[in-house]
Amino acid sequence: MENLIKIINENSAFIIIGLLVIVLLLLIMVLALMSTTKKLEKKYRKMMRGVNNKNLEELITSKLDDIDKAIGKSEEALNKCEVIKEEIKGCVNKVAIMRYKAFPDVGSDLSFSIAILDSYNDGVMITGIYSRHDSTTYAKPVDKGISRYELSEEETYVLNEAINKK
Template sequence: MKIVVESVINSLNEYIPYILGGMSVIILLLFILVIVLFKSVNKLENKYRRLMRGTSGKNLEELLISQLENIEKANSNSQEALDRCADMRERIKECVQKIAIMRYKAFEDVGSDLSFSVAILDENNDGVMLTGIYGRQESTTYAKPIDKGISRYDLSEEEIYVLNEATNKSSK
């Protein structure tokens, strides 16, 4: 038995330089692996610190819940603003959007084009036609209602021209 133990020890003594070389390579690889792991942990720790920055002692769950509440409030405010915009669009349809004017000389003996016709319409071509006729002795102003681009009163040539000009304007 002593011989066997001595034989094993002699065999080990022969291979000790190879064993030490192999162990040195393994130790070097493990050292490199430890350095890489430290760098990875350091990067992860930096990301964690950036994530937790500004929490002032609150836990992350409370912070996320408060942010979700803020998002819900913002969505609610946004929807309310969209609803108001839709309401305003409907209301604006009834506002004055189309105007056309024409100045002209109603009578040959009057020196300037002091007579006028003005069409004032909303998006649906509802509104009023104002006409002022200027003469030497008097001046008269007429108002004629316009419904869907049509007047139930007779229109002069100038009034028809102004009404057509106003109704052909785009309301956008």
């Protein structure tokens, strides 16, 4: 123990200089860290200040509220689309037409048959027969792709063509 104290006394100048160097290095490191901390604090305060004197938390909260509103509106729009999709099935969306010559003594394809159906194959078959002396138009209801009235060959063809449309 006495040897240790003797060595410390003999080298006390070097030990003090070494400790001063270490303290000086630590002081420089503390100043550098303080400078970096100040820069970070400035950036943090600027970020937290936000836009129009709103802080970041208020800004994020308002944006999250906007997102929730947008999600609600998109869900509402999807629900309305489903309702519209079901309603459209009842609208006319299948049409087929055929022109033909009903009688051999008539010069052109002036007679016609037209099928007008919805997605459930409900609708109407309209046929116009043209001859030299008169013209007659028939309307036949169609229910689920079937008419309760007898259909001609042309009407059957047009009805099947309309039913097979997607």
